[in-house]
Amino acid sequence: MKNLKSILVNQIKSEGPIPVSRYIEQCLLHPIFGYYTKRPIFGGKGDFITSPEISQMFGELIAMSILQTWIDQGSPSQIVLTELGPGRGTLMADMLRTFKMCPEFLEAAEIHMVEASSNLRRIQEAKLQEYKISWHEKLPSFEKRHLFLIANEFFDALPIEQFLREGDNFFKRTVKVSDGNLEFGLEKKPTKNYFLDLRLSDTSNGDIIELNLSGAKISRNIGDHINNFGGVAIFIDYGDWRSLGDTLQAVKDHEFCNVFVSPGELDISAHVDFEILALNSGCAFSKLTTQGVFLERLGITERANNLAKSLKGKALESHIAAHRRLTHPEEMGSIFKALSLFPKNSPCPPGFEQ
Ligand code: SAH
Secondary structure, eight states: OOOHHHHHHHHHHHHOOEEHHHHHHHHHHOTTTOHHHHOOOSSTTSSOOOHHHHOHHHHHHHHHHHHHHHHHTTOOSSEEEEEESOTTSHHHHHHHHHHTTOHHHHHHEEEEEEOSOHHHHHHHHHHTTTSOEEEESSOOOOOSSEEEEEEESOGGGSOOEEEEEETTEEEEEEEEEETTEEEEEEEEEEEOOHHHHHTTTTOOTTOEEEEOHHHHHHHHHHHHHHHHHOEEEEEEEEEESSOOSOOOEEEETTEEEOTTSSTTSSEEEOOEEHHHHHHHHOSEEOOOEEHHHHHHHTTHHHHHHHHHTTOOHHHHHHHHHHHHHHHOTTTTTTTEEEEEEEOTTSOOOTTOOO
8 A cells, every 4th residue: 555655765766865854844744644634633642742732821821922012012903813833723712712801902813824734724623613714824925914923833843954064064964765765865965055154163073953944934924024014923842042963853652763664654843943033034033932931921820820729639730730841841841942023123022031
């Protein structure tokens, strides 16, 4: 029977090695065998659990930050509210419920979701039936209005390129076939660009670095829009300002495994380098903030205490565990980071420092 591995092996045999980005893209989004295409992922039964699935507090607090930013920018009466990669739609559902406390905001908002997987889009549509929402497979060009945008664990799912440093050159890694199996190869000619030049100062011979060039492009489009028309973008992901080494990872049934074992069955992601997203955006950006500090600044402990008042027994225990999981440095509090983009002449959004 055909599977993604045999399709890729045949393709590489006839057309030559493919860039790492192309391999990741096929694994995640292949129209028949892609991981996101096929599976009802996320939550306890999926391969991983994301912050909005852990607790409603996550979406509520982000909504509060967005709401305050909207007020700080003069409460514009027509805005675009967007989420990139909404998964099961939980984050948007929690945010929209929170926005109900400010009907003027909801009335002003035209809601757009950017989702590549038709399977997940159906789940989102079912969850968000009561709202008028437009879906897009790719970032659309928005109406000329303030843009309020959230992306949680979106950039880590975008295909990255990897480069190996040899001397003062960087060579792009590829995926090739050897003895009928997939493995890493290397382009013969070096690649040159601004972001690789930046990394000459903090890498040495033999180091691998990664560039999220599709993420950089998306960030530029968003940044240009925010500079011209106002708004804010909040990006949350696991990663750092810059990473070093091969961070590509594959997860299946909650276990890490080799990225080539069974393409299409694996969730493949890479640490997000926020530097390229920030610098390429062209607009003002906050300091990179850990998720724990970000949520703490927005008042997660007060919100958690408030919610705890109506809970007891098992429900209370899991609520306390969820609070810890989102914020504790040993859980998601440190490895996950938040970055915001905002117009050059506007205040930094709540939860962030400039
Ligand atoms: N934000 C959600 C889900 C994160 S998983 C949460 O926090 O629970 C990544 C999401 O991005 C999925 O919805 C996936 O289908 C979507 N996605 C991945 N690559 C994409 C792409 N290139 N364009 C649009 N959506 C994409």
